[in-house]
Amino acid sequence: AQSVTQLGSHVSVSEGALVLLRCNYSSSVPPYLFWYVQYPNQGLQLLLKYTSAATLVKGINGFEAEFKKSETSFHLTKPSAHMSDAAEYFCAVSKRQWNRDDKIIFGKGTRLHILP
Amino acid sequence: DSGVTQTPKHLITATGQRVTLRCSPRSGDLSVYWYQQSLDQGLQFLIQYYNGEERAKGNILERFSAQQFPDLHSELNLSSLELGDSALYFCASSARGQGTANTGELFFGEGSRLTVL
Numbered sequence: 001a002q003s004v005t006q007l008g009s010h011v012s013v014s015e016g017a018l019v020l021l022r023c024n025y026s027s028s029v030p031p032y033l034f035w036y037v038q039y040p041n042q043g044l045q046l047l048l049k050y051t052s053a054a055t056l057v058k059g060i061n062g063f064e065a066e067f068k069k070s071e072t073s074f075h076l077t078k079p080s081a082h083m084s085d086a087a088e089y090f091c092a093v094s095k096r097q098w099n100r101d102d103k104i105i106f107g108k109g110t111r112l113h114i115l116p
Numbered sequence: 117d118s119g120v121t122q123t124p125k126h127l128i129t130a131t132g133q134r135v136t137l138r139c140s141p142r143s144g145d146l147s148v149y150w151y152q153q154s155l156d157q158g159l160q161f162l163i164q165y166y167n168g169e170e171r172a173k174g175n176i177l178e179r180f181s182a183q184q185f186p187d188l189h190s191e192l193n194l195s196s197l198e199l200g201d202s203a204l205y206f207c208a209s210s211a212r213g214q215g216t217a218n219t220g221e222l223f224f225g226e227g228s229r230l231t232v233l
């Protein structure tokens with residue numbers, strides 16, 4: 001069975017500092033991996049996704065994530081945090097070979113706080 | 117704009133009542149998913165439909181039911197409401213299975229916030 005673990009339910013960084021949100025996955029088959037962001041009072045929106053091309057994936061708003069098979073990780077980074085990055089971030093995994101009852105598995109989320 | 121529409125955005129009701137939440141998926145998406153998000157439980161998968169058929173069930177209570185109609189919109193029915201049912205309910209749609217190039221990411225609506233008093 002697939003699973004996702006996000007380390008740290010809350011992460012605080014100073015404005016301008018590096019953002020690092022950690023995600024480890026478990027999957028018996030090569031997965032697709034996703035990061036979603038949820039701003040206050042909004043739905044989740046896709047930040048970026050890994051589908052098997054480049055292992056370093058660039059997303060919106062300056063975020064990127066690197067797929068590391070040996071570490072079963074897909075950590076999300078941004079070189080310089082901005083106040084507008086304060087939100088909840090979800091890592092998610094799904095199978096490549098799809099059965100119609102397969103679903104995307106979400107982590108529990110990490111709330112990112114930006115300190116002025 | 118994700119293309120997924122949910123109504124109503126906000127709903128306040130009393131314990132014991134019944135409500136219906138509606139979702140219109142992105143144009144062409146056959147899969148619809150319902151999620152519940154609360155402060156203590158996080159994001160919980162409830163149920164999935166694919167082209168009108170129920171495909172997967174998650175942590176959905178027996179008091180809750182859903183269906184997907186021929187025009188692909190979906191409704192989530194919550195009955196005998198309890199205080200603990202107060203939450204954000206999200207609908208998401210996906211084109212998963214509709215072409216080999218599709219990677220199955222979900223597109224979420226903005227949610228329906230249910231408050232049970």
